[in-house]
Amino acid sequence: MKKLIFFLLLLLAGFNLMAQQDGGTYRAQLPEITMDSTSSLHIISPEPIRYVDISSHAVAGDLPEENVLRLKWVPDSTGNLSSGADNLGVVTVIGQTFIAQYQLLSAAATPGSKLAASYDILPQHIRPLHLPVEISTPQLRSHALSLLARRNPSAIRTAKQYGISAELNHVYTLGDLILLDITYHNSTNLGYDIDELRFKIEDKKITKATNVQSVEIRPIWQLYPIGSFKRSYRNIYVLKKATFPASKILSVELSEKQISGRTIILKIKYRDILEADNF
Template structure:
């Protein structure tokens, strides 16, 4: 009986070994690209297809799609001499591209193309940016509309940021922002940016963040004078927000500390009003 048991055990272990070997043969590693980025220079990565999502290994890496272009990712360092990290990009052809990212004062490569040789410099213009005049006309209508979708507000040191209108027309979404200054100190705008972000996670998990780049900005300004307010309409490609994510709207003051941020959830985005 012991001999039979030993034989059965041996056969069982052999089958497990064969199965594991077969599984190993069916898997393959995705070799990452090496990427060196700087603090004061922007590196451009050109992909064969439109970018679907971007995942940064740490916040030391800044990444955004080039304005009005679907297949170019612009990358730079958020600080100097950061610890090695990684970057993962998924494109609309279902392909995953992985990068090991290091800091370099003077990167040897600033423009990296993953396209085939024959189309090395091809860019994919966002379809929403084709009829720019129509988008401008819609943005003007939105700026004058009395209809509202309240998307929240943030107030700090006499500055108020408010999302008071979300509109939609032919694949383009229009976000109407109002900035009010209730102080005597002029507010100089450094950045007004939009990100789709993960909700709060443990510190050791990767940060997934995708910046939404406006197609067009109507009534743009870089200064809000004391005791005035100003409305801006930003046209962006239409989007909704996946579960456990939110839209972060950041307003940053140039050479100042009055920074504001709104967190907008999907239940607000889906209330977008059609542009008449």
């Protein structure tokens, strides 16, 4: 009798272990989002969206912004919906560090005032992903804002031309990333409309007899978008780690939209990057 009881306990423990190892996420467990056919639904992600899957052809989606998913019923599909709530499938959203899934429901008979126009992806709705991401956008933003909050010492590098001055305030490294804190000042009465900002590795000294070798580097992220400024403009730029010899410099070229077309170049030495602080 004792052997039988022991065997039953072992069998029960085995079933419990199998149940605990079930890694499935079932549709009945997914949070629900109800849509109607009269307006779009916007799903807002806390970080840029990398991938979206919509399991039903009844719903179309696009990304008007990097962290916003817009969903709408396909017009031909709405005629087949009955009154009440119908299953429109599952939408899967993958960000830089998470995956979130929702069950989409149609509600032809639900008053529009009771339906959400936008839906935030909440922490309790996400599962972490171990993707090869050096650092997420929210983390970059946090570090960039912390740089802006710090007291400015004397500028590391400066440049001045046409009444526009450029200052390199800080250089920080974060893993394989380089963060540049740059401020521009306008001492003229003419506002500055930024055309573009270019980062290039160039020869330190250029003569007519030499061939100029220039390699452009594009920032992978910046805190604020390019715009215009009347008196001052400060921004944080993030570059991938790059190495270059002492005979080269990192050139930061700010150019203005025509007709004025004022251009100023800030030259950063490799030593400035080697001596950078880190987070």
